[in-house]
Amino acid sequence: MRIYIKDIKNKIGEEIKIKGFVQTIRDQSKIKFLIIRDISGIIQAVLLSENSEAFKATDGLTNESVVEIIGKAKEEKQAPEGVEIEIREIKILSLADPNLPIPVVEKTGGEVDVNKRFDWRWIDLRKNDKLMMMKIWTEMERFFRKFWEENKYLEIHSPKLMGSPSESGANVFEVKYFDRKAYLAQSPQFYKQMAMASGLEKVFEVGPVFRAEPSFTTRHSTEFVGYDAEISYIESHQDVIGEIERMINFVLSGIKDKFEGEIRDVFGQEVVVPQIPFPQLTMAEAKKILSNLGVPSQDNDLSPEEERAICDYIKEKEGHEFVFITEYPIDIRPFYHMRKEDNPNITKSSDLLWKGVEIITLAQREHRYDVLVNQAKEKGLGNSVDFYTNFFKYGCPPHGGFGLGASRFLMKMLDLPSIREATYLFRGVNRLEP
Numbered sequence: 101m102r103i104y105i106k107d108i109k110n111k112i113g114e115e116i117k118i119k120g121f122v123q124t125i126r127d128q129s130k131i132k133f134l135i136i137r138d139i140s141g142i143i144q145a146v147l148l149s150e151n152s153e154a155f156k157a158t159d160g161l162t163n164e165s166v167v168e169i170i171g172k173a174k175e176e177k178q179a180p181e182g183v184e185i186e187i188r189e190i191k192i193l194s195l196a197d198p199n200l201p202i203p204v205v206e207k208t209g210g211e212v213d214v215n216k217r218f219d220w221r222w223i224d225l226r227k228n229d230k231l232m233m234m235k236i237w238t239e240m241e242r243f244f245r246k247f248w249e250e251n252k253y254l255e256i257h258s259p260k261l262m263g264s265p266s267e268s269g270a271n272v273f274e275v276k277y278f279d280r281k282a283y284l285a286q287s288p289q290f291y292k293q294m295a296m297a298s299g300l301e302k303v304f305e306v307g308p309v310f311r312a313e314p315s316f317t318t319r320h321s322t323e324f325v326g327y328d329a330e331i332s333y334i335e336s337h338q339d340v341i342g343e344i345e346r347m348i349n350f351v352l353s354g355i356k357d358k359f360e361g362e363i364r365d366v367f368g369q370e371v372v373v374p375q376i377p378f379p380q381l382t383m384a385e386a387k388k389i390l391s392n393l394g395v396p397s398q399d400n401d402l403s404p405e406e407e408r409a410i411c412d413y414i415k416e417k418e419g420h421e422f423v424f425i426t427e428y429p430i431d432i433r434p435f436y437h438m439r440k441e442d443n444p445n446i447t448k449s450s451d452l453l454w455k456g457v458e459i460i461t462l463a464q465r466e467h468r469y470d471v472l473v474n475q476a477k478e479k480g481l482g483n484s485v486d487f488y489t490n491f492f493k494y495g496c497p498p499h500g501g502f503g504l505g506a507s508r509f510l511m512k513m514l515d516l517p518s519i520r521e522a523t524y525l526f527r528g529v530n531r532l533e534p
């Protein structure tokens with residue numbers, strides 16, 4: 101039976117079988133040293149010329165070929181992990197072309213052009229830091245789900261093909277749909293709200309989100325994984341904020357327990373479990389601080405530069421990595437955000453910033469049919485949203501929720517330079533392959 105490389109140290113003196121990629125080959129005519137890599141780690145495999153059959157079988161063996169090895173586990177002080185395997189039998193399961201387009205083992209890292217690296221993403225992902233990113237993603241998603249599960253959320257899978265755009269006409273991908281047009285969902289927004297009208301009370305969704313944004317930033321992709329949730333019977337958006345604080349605290353505690361050392365070693369980052377409550381600033385307060393700091397303001401939204409500056413300010417002043425910006429004016433928010441009772445120009449919504457980047461948008465939604473229809477009209481939306489406003493016609497609890505970009509969250513957690521590095525396969529304006 102095959103064992104994982106990390107378990108070899110418990111099998112000293114025994115004959116074992118391993119399978120994996122050949123990371124490097126050192127051929128010294130009488131002896132060959134192979135470094136074998138599997139999902140759990142690397143090990144040195146030694147092949148002596150006395151074992152003529154196996155020795156011959158590895159003539160022409162190339163780096164990154166996939167092999168099966170049977171041999172004896174031995175202690176060896178000189179070997180990378182203090183153990184090695186002496187090969188009795190080796191089978192080549194897949195011979196790699198010797199001309200690797202990109203190296204798997206880089207001397208310093210970052211020596212290959214990024215675009216070339218993404219052209220050959222399946223080889224790029226063989227590297228230890230990429231594998232670690234995938235392992236952490238898996239746990240991150242598991243902790244989010246665990247939070248939702250423990251707090252009695254129901255899971256929905258809403259359709260991504262829609263008869264009309266899910267947020268606005270802008271940024272939407274049109275697709276041919278038999279003899280009519282369909283649109284790819286820009287958010288599960290409308291359908292997670294429908295679940296509130298269906299009495300499902302608390303729902304979450306993990307699913308693809310499509311944005312036809314011609315952006316070339318380090319934080320935008322045209323397809324990403326969204327973590328969305330919607331909650332009934334809230335009193336205001338502050339209840340959504342409270343839920344988000346507990347959720348992020350829960351997820352980052354879990355990640356810290358599991359991966360603190362690896363994240364420090366591989367990514368040079370400390371995982372900080374954030375104190376509750378997180379700091380909050382209204383948009384007006386944030387703008388005032390930014391103006392005092394001399395950061396230029398383009399409009400009444402926050403530019404990337406302003407997001408960075410406000411996070412640096414909060415970090416400095418309160419020692420917190422997160423900040424909620426509240427009181428967004430209605431002109432930069434969608435029609436479905438509820439407005440403040442005492443100031444109809446301000447929405448009951450917020451963005452959560454983490455280390456300089458927006459990771460969440462949240463709001464209390466307008467659940468009153470007449471008010472909602474008026475707000476849609478005011479934003480110039482025609483009857484294309486009738487299907488949506490109808491959800492609120494036959495009874496619907498007050499509710500609110502949020503959307504979080506999984507790759508943005510992971511990018512910030514690991515301090516990766518771009519969302520592309522925090523994604524299995526990136527999709528952008530100029531990237532549809534592989």
Ligand code: 4AD
Nearest residue numbers: 287289320321324459460461462501502503504505
């Ligand atoms: O801020 P967004 O556009 O909000 C919505 O979709 C609302 N329906 C959410 C809600 O419940 N009110 O998207 C939510 C999050 C952003 O905060 C960001 O983390 C991520 O999704 N995101 C992107 N991630 C990668 N590439 C893009 N182009 C993204 N656009 C948004």
Ligand code: MG
Nearest residue numbers: 451458460461
């Ligand atoms: Mg947003």
